[in-house]
Amino acid sequence: MxxxxxxxxxxxxxxxxxxxxxxxxxxxxxxxxxxxxxxxxxxxxxxxxxxxxxxxxxxxxxxxxxxxxxxxxxxxxxxxxxxxxxxxxxxxxxxxxxxxxxxVSNLRSLEEQVQRSDRLAMIGQIAAGTAHEIRNPLTSIKGFLQVIKKSLKENEMNQEFEFTNIMLTEIDRINGLVSEFLLLSKPRDFVFEQVDLTKVMQEIKPIIHNEAILHDVEVHYHPANDLPFILANKELIKQVCLNICKNGIEAMVDGGTLSITEKIDEKNKQVSIEIHDTGPGIPSFLVDKIFDPFFTTKQEGTGLGLSVCQRIIHDIGGTIRVSSKGFGTTFIISMPLPAG
Ligand SMILES: Nc1ncnc2c1ncn2[C@@H]1O[C@H](COP(=O)(O)OP(=O)(O)O)[C@@H](O)[C@H]1O
Ligand SMILES: [Mg+2]
Incomplete structure (x- = not known):
C-alpha cells in the first residue's frame, strides 16, 4: 500500500x-x-x-x-x-x-496534443487545397501586369507605371502568404537529407543580421564544434530558424540582443538550437496560444510562423519548447540525431 x-x-x-x-x-x-x-x-x-x-x-x-x-x-x-x-x-x-x-493525467494531456495536431493537419489540408487555387490566377495576373507595365513605360504614363509596381509588390506579398500556407500542409515532396545545422545557420546569418540592424538589435551567435548531422530538409530547417529569429527581433522594439546557441545533448541523442531574445517576454496566459495558426499580436502578422515551425519540427520527430519568465524569451528547437 x-x-x-x-x-x-x-x-x-x-x-x-x-x-x-x-x-x-x-x-x-x-x-x-x-x-x-x-x-x-x-x-x-x-x-x-x-x-x-x-x-x-x-x-x-x-x-x-x-x-x-x-x-x-x-x-x-x-x-x-x-x-x-x-x-x-x-x-x-x-x-x-x-x-x-x-x-491518467499525462495521457489526457497527450490526448489534447493529438487533437491539436489533428486540427493543424486539417488546416494544412484546407491550405493545400486553396493555396494552389489562389496561386494559379495570381501567376497569370502577375504575367499580364508585367506586360501592361512595359507598355505604360513605353507610353510614358509614369503615374500608372508606378501603380503597377505597387500592384506587383502586393502580389508578391500574397504569394508569400500562400507559400506559408503551403508549408502548413504536409509537404508531399519532403526529402530527408543530411543537414549540417551550423552550415544552415551560416547561410541565414546575413538575413538575420539585416533584420537585426533594422531593429537596432545585436546578434550573438555561439556555434557548437562538430555538430553532428541531423536528418531533415535543409530549406525547411532554414525557414524554422529564420521565423523564430525574426519573431525574437520583432519582439525587441527598443533594441536588445538576440543570442543563438547550438547544443549537443549526447544523452538524449539530440541537438538543439536555443534562440534567446531580451524582449518583453510572453505572458503566461498566451504561451499556449502562440503555436495556434492565425494567432498573432502584430498588426501585420499572419500568425502562421510558429505553427509552420512546429509542423516542420514535429515531422522530423523534434520539439520546440518555449520558456519565458517575465523577461526575455527562449525558444529551444530540439532535433533527434539519426540512430546508430
Ligand atoms: N520572441 C517572442 N517574444 C514575444 N512574443 C513572441 C515571440 N515569438 C512569438 N511571439 C508571439 O507569438 C505570436 C505568433 O507568432 P507567429 O506564429 O510567428 O506569428 P506572427 O509573427 O505573424 O505574429 C506573435 O504575434 C507574438 O505575440
Ligand atoms: Mg512570426
Missing part, C-alpha cells in the same frame, strides 16, 4: 476506511492517520453526496470499471480512471469493497 503507484482504498461493510495507499492520500490531499478507521461519509462530508467519488452502493455490488473522473485538490488537477468492486471472503459473503484509482 505504501509504494503502490495507484490510489487504493479498502473499506469494510460499515463503510469505514480500512486501508489507503499513499498515492490516494496525495490525490485527496489528506493524511493517512486522520482518515483511517473513519467512515467515508465523515471523510468526505464536505463534498455533496452526488459528487462523492465513493458511494455506499459499492457495498451492494455496484461495479465500476475505468470510470473517468476529474479531481482537483489544492495543488493539482487529476484525471483518474476508477475501478471498484466488492471484496468477498471464501464463502462468498461481502466483507467490504475496494476502489482503485489510476492517474
Amino acid at each position: 505504501k509504494d503502490v503507484n495507484l490510489g487504493v482504498l479498502l473499506i469494510n461493510t460499515d463503510f469505514k476506511l480500512i486501508d489507503i495507499s499513499d498515492m490516494a492520500c496525495t490525490i485527496f490531499g489528506m493524511e493517512k492517520e486522520e482518515v483511517i478507521d473513519k467512515s467515508l461519509d465523515e471523510i468526505f462530508k464536505s463534498v455533496p453526496r452526488e459528487y462523492q467519488l465513493v458511494q455506499r452502493t459499492i457495498l451492494e455490488g455496484m461495479v465500476t470499471k475505468n470510470h473517468a473522473v476529474s479531481l482537483i485538490n489544492e495543488t493539482q488537477r487529476y484525471e483518474l480512471l476508477m475501478d471498484s468492486n466488492t471484496l468477498k471472503n471464501s464463502s462468498g459473503d461481502t466483507v467490504g469493497a475496494y476502489i482503485i484509482l489510476k492517474d
Whole structure:
C-alpha cells in the first residue's frame, strides 16, 4: 500500500476506511492517520453526496470499471480512471469493497496534443487545397501586369507605371502568404537529407543580421564544434530558424540582443538550437496560444510562423519548447540525431 503507484482504498461493510495507499492520500490531499478507521461519509462530508467519488452502493455490488473522473485538490488537477468492486471472503459473503484509482493525467494531456495536431493537419489540408487555387490566377495576373507595365513605360504614363509596381509588390506579398500556407500542409515532396545545422545557420546569418540592424538589435551567435548531422530538409530547417529569429527581433522594439546557441545533448541523442531574445517576454496566459495558426499580436502578422515551425519540427520527430519568465524569451528547437 505504501509504494503502490495507484490510489487504493479498502473499506469494510460499515463503510469505514480500512486501508489507503499513499498515492490516494496525495490525490485527496489528506493524511493517512486522520482518515483511517473513519467512515467515508465523515471523510468526505464536505463534498455533496452526488459528487462523492465513493458511494455506499459499492457495498451492494455496484461495479465500476475505468470510470473517468476529474479531481482537483489544492495543488493539482487529476484525471483518474476508477475501478471498484466488492471484496468477498471464501464463502462468498461481502466483507467490504475496494476502489482503485489510476492517474491518467499525462495521457489526457497527450490526448489534447493529438487533437491539436489533428486540427493543424486539417488546416494544412484546407491550405493545400486553396493555396494552389489562389496561386494559379495570381501567376497569370502577375504575367499580364508585367506586360501592361512595359507598355505604360513605353507610353510614358509614369503615374500608372508606378501603380503597377505597387500592384506587383502586393502580389508578391500574397504569394508569400500562400507559400506559408503551403508549408502548413504536409509537404508531399519532403526529402530527408543530411543537414549540417551550423552550415544552415551560416547561410541565414546575413538575413538575420539585416533584420537585426533594422531593429537596432545585436546578434550573438555561439556555434557548437562538430555538430553532428541531423536528418531533415535543409530549406525547411532554414525557414524554422529564420521565423523564430525574426519573431525574437520583432519582439525587441527598443533594441536588445538576440543570442543563438547550438547544443549537443549526447544523452538524449539530440541537438538543439536555443534562440534567446531580451524582449518583453510572453505572458503566461498566451504561451499556449502562440503555436495556434492565425494567432498573432502584430498588426501585420499572419500568425502562421510558429505553427509552420512546429509542423516542420514535429515531422522530423523534434520539439520546440518555449520558456519565458517575465523577461526575455527562449525558444529551444530540439532535433533527434539519426540512430546508430
Ligand atoms: N520572441 C517572442 N517574444 C514575444 N512574443 C513572441 C515571440 N515569438 C512569438 N511571439 C508571439 O507569438 C505570436 C505568433 O507568432 P507567429 O506564429 O510567428 O506569428 P506572427 O509573427 O505573424 O505574429 C506573435 O504575434 C507574438 O505575440
Ligand atoms: Mg512570426
